[in-house]
C-alpha cells in the first residue's frame with residue numbers, strides 16, 4: 001500500500017480540496033496513526049446494482065464471506081460471569097457465544113445435536129449453566145461436552161464424542177469477542193493486521209456500553225454500510241453539521257484488505273460558510289456526539305482556539321467528574337470523527353467524544369433487509385467498577401433514534417437523516433436503467449475498497 005498524497009493520484013486531474021489542510025492544521029499536535037495518509041486509487045468501474053439485490057449474489061456472500069471472516073459477536077463485558085451467553089446471528093446462521101470458564105469463552109452453533117432445534121431464540125442473551133434443548137431435553141455442559149441424553153437406553157448407537165456441541169472459533173481483541181466459522185482462517189490478530197497497532201493507545205478494552213440501538217433497515221447490508229463510509233453526503237443529508245465539520249475536508253485511508261478509515265476534524269467549518277466563524281462560535285458548534293458532556297459550558301480564554309479549549313475542557317471533565325483516566329490523548333483523539341472500518345461489517349470510532357461502534361449485517365436470507373447495531377463505548381472509571389452495560393434496544397424501519405431513552409437528540413436526528421435514505425436507494429437499484437453505481441475517486445474510495453475485498457473472498 002502506497003502512502004501517496006491524494007492530490008497526486010494517477011489517472012485523474014481532480015483536485016482534492018482540503019486534505020492537506022487536515023494534516024497541516026493538526027501539525028505537531030498529531031501523532032501515529034492519525035498522521036499517516038494511505039490513499040490508493042483503485043480504478044473507476046461502476047459497482048453493479050445486482051450486488052445489492054441478487055439472491056444468488058447474496059448466497060455467495062453467505063458461502064464465501066460470512067462463513068469465512070472474523071466478525072465481532074459481542075463485548076467481553078457481555079460475558080462477565082461463567083454461564084453468560086449472547087446469541088450472534090448472521091443471515092440464517094446463529095451462534096451461541098458463552099463464558100465457559102473464568103478465562104475462557106466458547107462459541108457453538110445454536111442447534112441441537114439431536115434433531116436440530118435452536119437452543120435460544122435469535123438476538124437474545126442471558127445466563128445458563130447448562131445448555132439444554134427445549135424440545136427433548138438433551139443437554140450439554142458449557143465446554144460443549146454432553147451432560148445428559150434422556151432415555152439414553154434408546155441411543156446405544158450414539159457416541160458421546162459425536163454429539164459434542166459443534167464449535168465455532170472465538171478470539172478476542174480490545175474487549176471485543178470475535179467469531180469465525182472457518183476452521184482454516186488465519187488468527188484474528190493476523191486478520192486485523194496493522195489495525196492492532198493503530199489502536200494500541202486507545203484503550204478500547206477499558207470501555208463499556210452506555211447505549212446500544214439495533215435498527216432494522218429496508219436495504220442491503222452493504223448499502224447501509226456505505227452510507228457511513230463517506231462524508232460526501234453530509235452537505236445534503238446533514239446540513240446542520242457543516243458549521244462544525246467539513247465533508248470535503250475529510251481524509252480517507254486504506255490499510256490492507258481488511259481496514260479503511262476516515263478522519264474529519266470538529267471545529268472546522270465547511271468552506272460553504274463564507275463568513276469566518278469566531279472561535280467562540282466554533283466552540284458552540286462542537287460536541288456533536290453528546291451535548292451532556294459540555295453541560296458546564298467551556299469558555300474561550302485569551303487567544304485559545306475552540307479546539308484546544310474544548311479538548312482541555314473534556315480532559316478536565318473526564319478526569320474530575322467522570323473519574324476517567326484520559327492519559328496522553330491528543331486533541332484530535334479527544335475531539336475528532338475518527339472512523340475505522342474492519343471488513344466485513346464493523347466500524348470503530350476510537351475518539352473520546354464520538355465513541356461509537358457500528359455493525360451491519362443481513363437479517364435472515366434477505367438481500368433487502370439488514371440490521372444496524374449502534375453502540376456508544378465510554379471509558380470505565382478509574383475505580384475499576386465497570387458500570388452496567390446497556391442492553392440492546394431494537395427499533396423498526398419506521399422508528400426514530402430519538403425515541404430511544406438516553407439517546408442524545410442531536411445525534412438521534414443525524415442517524416435518522418442517514419437511515420431515511422436507505423430504502424429509497426434499495427428501491428432505486430431495482431428500477432434503475434443505469435446498471436451500477438458510480439463512485440468518486442477519493443471521497444468514495446472506501447466503498448470501492450469494500451467491494452474489492454469482497455471480490456477477493458468471493459473468488460476464493
Ligand code: FES
Pocket residue numbers: 112113114115116117133134135136137138
Ligand atoms: S431436538 Fe434437541 S433434544 Fe430433541
Ligand SMILES: [Fe+2]
Pocket residue numbers: 227228233234237238418
Ligand atoms: Fe451521515
